Amino acid sequence: MKSEHIPKATIARLATYIQVLSEFKREGTDVVSSERLAEACSVNSSQIRKDLAYFGEFGVRGVGYYVQDLITSIKRSLGIDRAWNCGLVGVGNLGRALLRHREFSRKGFILRGAFDCDPYKIGEIVEGMEIVCSRQLPAKVKELSLEIGIITTPPERAQRAANYLVGAGIKGIINFAPSRISVPSHIHLEYVDFFHHFYAAAFHIRFAEHQE
Amino acid sequence: MKSEHIPKATIARLATYIQVLSEFKREGTDVVSSERLAEACSVNSSQIRKDLAYFGEFGVRGVGYYVQDLITSIKRSLGIDRAWNCGLVGVGNLGRALLRHREFSRKGFILRGAFDCDPYKIGEIVEGMEIVCSRQLPAKVKELSLEIGIITTPPERAQRAANYLVGAGIKGIINFAPSRISVPSHIHLEYVDFFHHFYAAAFHIRFAEHQE
DNA sequence: CTGTGAATGTGAATTTTGTAACAAAACCCC
DNA sequence: GGGGTTTTGTTACAAAATTCACATTCACAG
Numbered sequence: 295m296k297s298e299h300i301p302k303a304t305i306a307r308l309a310t311y312i313q314v315l316s317e318f319k320r321e322g323t324d325v326v327s328s329e330r331l332a333e334a335c336s337v338n339s340s341q342i343r344k345d346l347a348y349f350g351e352f353g354v355r356g357v358g359y360y361v362q363d364l365i366t367s368i369k370r371s372l373g374i375d376r377a378w379n380c381g382l383v384g385v386g387n388l389g390r391a392l393l394r395h396r397e398f399s400r401k402g403f404i405l406r407g408a409f410d411c412d413p414y415k416i417g418e419i420v421e422g423m424e425i426v427c428s429r430q431l432p433a434k435v436k437e438l439s440l441e442i443g444i445i446t447t448p449p450e451r452a453q454r455a456a457n458y459l460v461g462a463g464i465k466g467i468i469n470f471a472p473s474r475i476s477v478p479s480h481i482h483l484e485y486v487d488f489f490h491h492f493y494a495a496a497f498h499i500r501f502a503e504h505q506e
Numbered sequence: 507m508k509s510e511h512i513p514k515a516t517i518a519r520l521a522t523y524i525q526v527l528s529e530f531k532r533e534g535t536d537v538v539s540s541e542r543l544a545e546a547c548s549v550n551s552s553q554i555r556k557d558l559a560y561f562g563e564f565g566v567r568g569v570g571y572y573v574q575d576l577i578t579s580i581k582r583s584l585g586i587d588r589a590w591n592c593g594l595v596g597v598g599n600l601g602r603a604l605l606r607h608r609e610f611s612r613k614g615f616i617l618r619g620a621f622d623c624d625p626y627k628i629g630e631i632v633e634g635m636e637i638v639c640s641r642q643l644p645a646k647v648k649e650l651s652l653e654i655g656i657i658t659t660p661p662e663r664a665q666r667a668a669n670y671l672v673g674a675g676i677k678g679i680i681n682f683a684p685s686r687i688s689v690p691s692h693i694h695l696e697y698v699d700f701f702h703h704f705y706a707a708a709f710h711i712r713f714a715e716h717q718e
Numbered sequence: 719c720t721g722t723g724a725a726t727g728t729g730a731a732t733t734t735t736g737t738a739a740c741a742a743a744a745c746c747c748c
Numbered sequence: 749g750g751g752g753t754t755t756t757g758t759t760a761c762a763a764a765a766t767t768c769a770c771a772t773t774c775a776c777a778g
Binding site for chain 2: 300302305306308309310313314317334335336371372373374378387388391394395396397401403441442449465466467468470472473474480482484485486487488489490491492493494495496497498499500501502
């Protein structure tokens with residue numbers, strides 16, 4: 295209910311809740327109990343109620359949650375009830391794949407700028423977007439009101455990309471490059487590395503084998 | 507030291523340690539203390555020592571950790587000191603991007619099979635790999651010794667892909683599709699959804715703004 | 719060969735997160 | 749409109765993860 299510190303895990307679960315709630319909506323379910331939602335998300339039902347309690351009271355006692363309302367409430371709580379302008383730095387394989395990824399705009403993250411420092415790439419059009427020199431970041435961040443920077447450079451250039459973005463006044467950075475970077479504490483930084491899921495899978499599979 | 511239950515977060519951090527240690531190695535650093543490694547990973551130094559203690563004693567008291575040895579030890583602990591054969595189901599945009607992603611083989615996850623149920627795609631060659639009908643999964647899983655299945659289908663077909671994989675005897679599944687699926691408890695299942703990092707960024711940025 | 723300094727490994731204390739339990743609230747039926 | 753039923757929101761409790769603190773171990777110097 296009050297905005298004390300909110301666990302990282304809660305944020306991740308809220309994303310899951312939205313996903314599952316959207317499926318319920320598609321199936322035509324209007325109302326859902328925390329119990330039923332919990333089962334679909336493979337979590338405990340008090341977990342759901344507690345996660346939601348950080349942000350407010352969204353349910354009706356004795357009834358449950360109205361699916362559409364809850365989706366709207368969670369989105370507002372997370373701050374994704376509006377669009378976020380994003381700029382992507384590093385137009386390699388991964389960068390291109392992200393630029394092509396429809397889901398971004400559908401989820402409210404609008405890729406408005408693509409940047410690279412390779413002269414051969416500058417000027418090229420990818421998905422209707424012109425690749426711009428990274429040095430122009432300060433101008434473009436202001437012009438396009440970019441708030442979130444996406445780093446998809448090779449690891450050795452990630453820190454420089456971060457510096458450009460920070461200098462240009464970006465508010466948050468999502469780093470897809472496999473290297474640690476440092477930014478001022480007022481910049482929100484997230485690392486994306488899906489390989490740790492593969493590591494986890496490898497570890498658990500081998501551990502299960504080792505058990506017998 | 508003993509193989510009790512190992513926190514998920516520990517696995518994720520071990521991946522970070524490998525990353526940072528590899529950078530140290532490239533820079534020519536041979537020995538590193540938990541203190542210095544901790545700083546580079548933005549974690550507490552006892553955290554590192556405790557994480558490692560789940561798997562054994564890898565350091566030398568009064569000295570620190572030998573970088574190369576520690577990388578090797580962590581990789582062995584995670585079970586990535588050998589190659590893992592992977593099959594990918596759903597050759598859409600995301601699937602193709604992953605098939606093209608060099609990092610997989612570099613990290614020891616070998617993409618050996620690509621499957622789809624679209625007759626227009628079957629037979630097509632992507633990255634030197636022929637797209638095969640999903641119905642042939644049982645045969646191919648055995649033939650190619652596939653252990654990990656990667657699901658990159660649209661959400662509505664993810665469950666069916668999972669069923670095929672489970673029926674074919676796969677050991678673990680990494681689901682990139684934005685939908686929950688259910689599998690028998692002996693199959694290890696991981697969900698990959700990098701949007702929750704975007705949600706977290708959006709939330710924290712807006713919260714920071716709201717503070718003042 | 720003993721003393722000194724440094725950094726690990728680990729048990730104990732603390733903090734955080736997750737679960738259970740229940741009182742408060744809303745609906746429904748008679 | 750009141751009692752019963754259901755399900756939330758919240759508090760109290762349990763479990764888990766993180767951090768602290770220090771005894772233990774190793775390298776090295778004198």
